[in-house]
C-alpha cells in the first residue's frame with residue numbers, strides 16, 4: 001500500500017477535484033488586490049482584500065457563485081499555476097508545482113485549518129476591504145508581507161501548539 005500523500009506522488013494535473021481543492025491552505029493571500037505597473041509589468045500586492053473575502057477566516061464568502069460579483073476572479077488551474085508569477089511563495093499550488101513539500105502549518109499536514117493563521121502565514125487581521133478604500137488610494141496600501149511570510153516564519157518560527 002502506498003502511504004505517500006497525494007501531493008507528493010501526483011502532479012497538479014493528476015489530482016482529483018477534491019484533492020485539488022484541499023490543496024488550498026486558506027491563507028487568502030491570492031485574494032488581495034494587486035497593482036500592475038503598466039510599463040514594467042511588475043506586480044505589487046496591497047493589503048486591500050477582495051470584497052468577497054472575509055478578513056478573519058480569509059475565505060471567499062461566495063465561492064460557488066463568485067464570478068457573479070467578481071468577474072475577474074482568477075480560477076487557478078494546473079496550467080495557470082506556473083504562469084502566475086505573483087502567486088505567493090507559500091501558496092501550496094506553487095510549492096507542489098516546484099516539487100517542494102507543504103509546511104507543517106498546512107491543514108493537510110496539521111489537520112487543523114487554524115494553523116495557517118497561527119503560523120502568521122495568512123492575511124488574517126491585516127487587510128481592509130476594497131469597499132472601504134477609494135481606487136485612487138490603492139497605491140498607499142502596497143505591502144510586501146504577502147511575499148515575505150515564508151522568510152518571516154523561518155526567522156521567527158511560532159511555537160507549535
Ligand code: SF4
Pocket residue numbers: 023024025026027028029030031076088090091092093
Ligand atoms: S495563495 Fe494559494 S494556498 Fe493561499 S488561498 Fe490562494 S490559492 Fe489557496
Ligand code: SF4
Pocket residue numbers: 030031032050051052053054059060061062063066067070073074
Ligand atoms: S471572488 Fe472570492 S476567490 Fe475570488 S478573489 Fe474574491 S474572495 Fe478570492
